Amino acid sequence: MANIRILLPDQLGDHFIDDAPGQIKILLPAKDLWRRKMHRAKAQWWLSAILHRKEELGKRCEIIECESVAEFANSFKEKASVIAPTSFHNRKAFMGKDNFEKLPSRGFVTSEKDFANWISQRAGKKLRLEDFYRHARVMHSVLVDPEDQPVGGAWNFDHDNRLSPPKNVTKLNLKPAYYPVEDKIDELARKKIKEYERKGYVFVGKDDKREFAATVSETKKVFKNFIETRLNQFGPMEDASLTNDWHMSHSLLSAPMNIGLIDPMFLIKSVEKELKNGAPIASVEGFIRQIMGWRDYIWHLYWYFGEDYVKDNNYLKANNKLPDWLANLDTKNVKANCLKTVVSDLEQRAWVHHIQRLMMLGNWCMQQAINPQELVDFFDRLFIDGHPWVMAANVIGMSQYADGGKMSTKPYTSGGSYINKMSNFCGGCVYKPDVRVGEQACPFTAGYWKFLNTHKDKFAKNPRMSQGVNGLKRLKDLNQLLKEKSNTI
Ligand SMILES: Cc1cc2nc3c(=O)[nH]c(=O)nc-3n(C[C@H](O)[C@H](O)[C@H](O)COP(=O)(O)OP(=O)(O)OC[C@H]3O[C@@H](n4cnc5c(N)ncnc54)[C@H](O)[C@@H]3O)c2cc1C
Ligand code: SF4
Numbered sequence: 001m002a003n004i005r006i007l008l009p010d011q012l013g014d015h016f017i018d019d020a021p022g023q024i025k026i027l028l029p030a031k032d033l034w035r036r037k038m039h040r041a042k043a044q045w046w047l048s049a050i051l052h053r054k055e056e057l058g059k060r061c062e063i064i065e066c067e068s069v070a071e072f073a074n075s076f077k078e079k080a081s082v083i084a085p086t087s088f089h090n091r092k093a094f095m096g097k098d099n100f101e102k103l104p105s106r107g108f109v110t111s112e113k114d115f116a117n118w119i120s121q122r123a124g125k126k127l128r129l130e131d132f133y134r135h136a137r138v139m140h141s142v143l144v145d146p147e148d149q150p151v152g153g154a155w156n157f158d159h160d161n162r163l164s165p166p167k168n169v170t171k172l173n174l175k176p177a178y179y180p181v182e183d184k185i186d187e188l189a190r191k192k193i194k195e196y197e198r199k200g201y202v203f204v205g206k207d208d209k210r211e212f213a214a215t216v217s218e219t220k221k222v223f224k225n226f227i228e229t230r231l232n233q234f235g236p237m238e239d240a241s242l243t244n245d246w247h248m249s250h251s252l253l254s255a256p257m258n259i260g261l262i263d264p265m266f267l268i269k270s271v272e273k274e275l276k277n278g279a280p281i282a283s284v285e286g287f288i289r290q291i292m293g294w295r296d297y298i299w300h301l302y303w304y305f306g307e308d309y310v311k312d313n314n315y316l317k318a319n320n321k322l323p324d325w326l327a328n329l330d331t332k333n334v335k336a337n338c339l340k341t342v343v344s345d346l347e348q349r350a351w352v353h354h355i356q357r358l359m360m361l362g363n364w365c366m367q368q369a370i371n372p373q374e375l376v377d378f379f380d381r382l383f384i385d386g387h388p389w390v391m392a393a394n395v396i397g398m399s400q401y402a403d404g405g406k407m408s409t410k411p412y413t414s415g416g417s418y419i420n421k422m423s424n425f426c427g428g429c430v431y432k433p434d435v436r437v438g439e440q441a442c443p444f445t446a447g448y449w450k451f452l453n454t455h456k457d458k459f460a461k462n463p464r465m466s467q468g469v470n471g472l473k474r475l476k477d478l479n480q481l482l483k484e485k486s487n488t489i
Contacts, residue, residue, distance in 0.1 A: 002101050004080035008069065008090060009033065009046065010387060011083055012053045013216055013260040015106055020081065024061040026050055031067045032090075034196055036377065039350035040203040041210070042384045043196075048189040049214035049259055055185060056215070069093045073100070084112075087388040088307040107260050108299050109268065109292050110136050115300040127301075127407060130156070133293030142268055142292060143285060151275070156289070157282035161235035164421055170244040172237060177247065178225035179211045180218040186210055204382065205329050205347045212255045212351070212384055219256040223267060226251040227274060235283035239355040241423035243337075246345050250353045251287070254385035257295075264291050301393040301407060310376050313396050315404035316411075316455060318369040322378055325489070326365075329382070336443055336489045337429035338419050339364065350384040355422065357383075362399030363413050367447030368487050369454075372402035410464040413451055416442035437480045446486035449475060453482060 003022035009029070017024055028050060034043060054061050066072040069085070070093040077099060084105040085091050094100045105112060118135055125131075134155055137144055143151045165172070190207070197203065213219040233249040240248060256262055271279075271287050302309075325334060329347035334340040342356045352361070357379075365375055376395045380386040397407035416433030420426040426433045431442040436449060452459065452468050459465035472478060 002079040002081045004078060006072075006076075006080045006082045006100070008082075008085050009050055010086055010259045011107070012049055013107075013262060015263045016083055016260055017057075022060070024057055025064050025080070026053060026061065027069060027072055028063050028065045029068045029072065030065065030196065030201075032069055034201040034203075036381050037202050037204050039205040039346075039382045039384065040193065040207040041205055041348075042350040042382070042386075043193050043203055044186070044189050044207045045210050045212050045214055045255065045350075045384060046259065047192055048186050048210060049256075049261065051185045051189055052215045073097055089388070107257075107263070109140060109264050109296050110300070112300065112303060114139065115296075115304070119304065129293055129297050132297050132300075133289060136292050136296060137288075140265070140268075140292070143272060143288060152281040152285065155285075157235065157285050160280075160282035161286050162239040163236045165237065165240035165242050165248075165423065170242050170424060172233065172242065172245055172248055174233060174249065175229040177229060177252075178221050180213055180215075180222075182210050186214075205350060208348070211349055212252060213261065214256070216261050219253070219261045222252055222256070223262065223270070226253070227271070227279075231271065231274060231279055231283055231287065233283070235280065235286035238286060239359075239422055241338075241341075241353070241356060241425065243341055243424055243428070246349070247351075247353060252351075254295075255351070257291075258385045258387055258390070264295065268292055298393045299389055301397070302389040305392055305397075305403075305406070309392050309403070310373060310396055313403045314372055315402050316366070316369065316400070316458075318366070318400070318402070319371050320369045322365075322370055322374045323487075326361075327378065334489050335430045338423065338425040338444075339489055341425060346382065350382060358399055358412050359414060359418060359422075362395070363444065364447065364489075366400050366411060366413055367444070367451045372396055372400040375400060405462075410462055411451075411459075413448055415445035415448035417445070419444060436475075437477045437484060441481075441484065441486075441488075443486060443489055446481055446484065449478070449481055450486045453478070 005017055005020035005022065005024050007016055007024060007026045009027060050063065054063050064072060069090045073093040079099050081101040081103055082094055083103045086105070094102060118132060138148045145151060193203065213222045230249040230251070237249040242248065253262065253267065257264060268288050268291055271284055275281065275284050325331065326343065329343055331340045331343045334343065338360050342352050342360050345352050372395065376391045379395050380388060380391050393407050396402045399412060401408060401411035416426060420433040432440045433442045433445060435441050436445045449472065453472055456469045456472065460469050475481065
């Protein structure tokens with residue numbers, strides 16, 4: 001093994017160097033990272049994580065400032081090892097360069113070889129998260145008994161999860177969450193961001209204080225606090241939103257996990273043990289499903305669908321530009337309470353939770369035919385946990401149905417009634433979730449029917465959409481609805 005280990009900025013944790021006793025060089029490729037108007041809070045947090053890692057590793061570690069990973073790989077001639085990068089772009093940078101020993105990827109539960117084996121056994125069957133997830137559980141003996149049967153008697157406890165939030169509250173009644181406390185390195189990171197700005201890089205959004213873990217030890221504290229304060233409510237409140245509770249029962253671990261600060265298998269095994277301490281199986285299984293199922297699945301689909309998947313897929317022919325208010329996270333003229341809350345939260349900290357990404361931002365953009373490639377760029381730059389590998393299947397596949405159903409059986413779209421059921425947003429809104437025409441028409445409800453009408457030929461034969469499409473015939477005010485603007489926010 002070479003005496004030098006090259007780390008990319010998303011390979012910061014211990015499991016990226018536990019077999020590397022020599023020198024560590026962390027790349028800081030300014031152009032790759034900042035050239036596309038990243039969220040300011042994401043830039044500050046990520047730079048802080050890189051600088052903290054250098055400080056922790058001391059003299060054996062050096063930060064290499066370069067323009068891009070490709071520029072570094074072209075000019076570096078010493079022998080070094082590098083762990084497979086997480087994007088096509090960065091893997092290509094090291095191709096054909098024999099001084100780099102290339103090691104298999106890390107930071108996921110199943111290996112790329114495991115996934116290839118699983119796919120090869122499916123003989124043309126449709127891809128399904130549920131099948132992959134069960135396979136991974138058996139393979140790693142997670143939540144299965146000695147006969148490989150699921151602990152708790154079921155593979156899935158979705159029917160116990162995803163409840164509406166409690167009534168008449170604006171916040172869940174949970175013990176306080178732990179958030180990291182900033183130190184001098186954060187100040188330094190902020191100064192460096194200002195320097196980048198002087199060099200012409202542009203950032204969007206606010207950066208008041210860092211709220212996401214930037215070190216291994218902070219990540220472990222966030223995780224411990226999640227188990228102590230939110231794991232029990234994780235399942236039931238997974239899809240709920242409340243106006244004064246930005247993270248509800250979510251773990252806040254995607255950002256540190258995606259830059260390698262914690263090994264997902266450690267999270268899975270630790271949460272599995274919580275069953276013995278009385279944690280409900282629905283929450284334990286729900287959390288493990290997110291990481292071992294969804295996260296790994298999305299990762300493997302990035303490679304499986306291939307480099308052109310993002311660029312080539314626009315099944316719904318959605319070609320509208322992302323509106324300026326959303327691109328600039330400017331909510332001053334937004335009246336729709338759900339969008340105002342979610343986009344202000346995003347402006348504040350570069351993060352909102354899953355259902356807000358899927359059923360509020362993603363849903364609105366799909367109904368408004370926003371171009372899916374623009375949206376990939378938006379999510380990648382403005383979300384603290386955004387990286388190219390997470391975008392493909394989440395944005396193109398799941399959120400925008402731009403691949404025509406390669407990974408989802410139907411588009412994730414709904415009217416205001418779903419948002420009303422799962423949040424307290426509608427009570428304080430100028431629009432009414434059950435109104436589809438006129439001044440008080442909810443943009444989601446009007447948008448839902450317009451969306452179905454536009455794509456009725458595509459969806460009429462989809463068994464999960466045909467009921468909605470048939471419903472169009474019963475709408476007495478369809479003509480009026482189609483004449484009105486549904487993009488008023
Ligand atoms: C349109 C859209 C864009 C998304 N973009 C990202 C992204 O850029 N980065 C990202 O990590 N996740 C993304 N997700 C998935 C999910 O929304 C986030 O992982 C989650 O909100 C992160 O917050 P958390 O750590 O508190 O998650 P929790 O709700 O506590 O879930 C636990 C963990 O499960 C994993 N996970 C769950 N679902 C997914 C998924 N679909 N894809 C990948 N990991 C998943 C994450 O690692 C997360 O930390 C996206 C989802 C959608 C619909
Ligand atoms: S009424 Fe419509 S726009 Fe207003 S908060 Fe509810 S879903 Fe959002």
